[in-house]
Amino acid sequence: MIGSQSIIEVIWEGRNHALHWEDSNPRQPVRDMLQKLQQDLGIKLIMGRNNALAIIAVLDWKNTDHVVQDLQSLVVAKAI
Structure with a gap:
C-alpha cells in the first residue's frame, strides 16, 4: 500500500x-x-x-532493482 491506495493503482x-x-x-x-x-x-x-518524480519517490524506486522487485511481487501476488 502507498498511503490508502494499492501499489497497483499508484503505478x-x-x-x-x-x-x-x-x-x-x-x-x-x-x-x-x-x-x-x-x-x-x-x-x-x-x-x-x-509529478512523475514525486510518484517515483513515494514508490521508493531508487534504482531498477526496486522497480523490478515491486513488479515481480505484483505478478506473484496476482498468480496466488
Missing part, C-alpha cells in the same frame, strides 16, 4: 499521469490518485505539471 495511474501530465483536466482516476497521495502522505502535487 497504473502514475503511468497515465506521466504520459498525459500536460492535460489540464486529467481523468478522474488520475486526479483521485494524486489527491489521495497528497492527503495520505502530505506531499505537494500540482495538476498540469509533471
Whole structure:
C-alpha cells in the first residue's frame, strides 16, 4: 500500500499521469490518485505539471532493482 491506495493503482495511474501530465483536466482516476497521495502522505502535487518524480519517490524506486522487485511481487501476488 502507498498511503490508502494499492501499489497497483499508484503505478497504473502514475503511468497515465506521466504520459498525459500536460492535460489540464486529467481523468478522474488520475486526479483521485494524486489527491489521495497528497492527503495520505502530505506531499505537494500540482495538476498540469509533471509529478512523475514525486510518484517515483513515494514508490521508493531508487534504482531498477526496486522497480523490478515491486513488479515481480505484483505478478506473484496476482498468480496466488
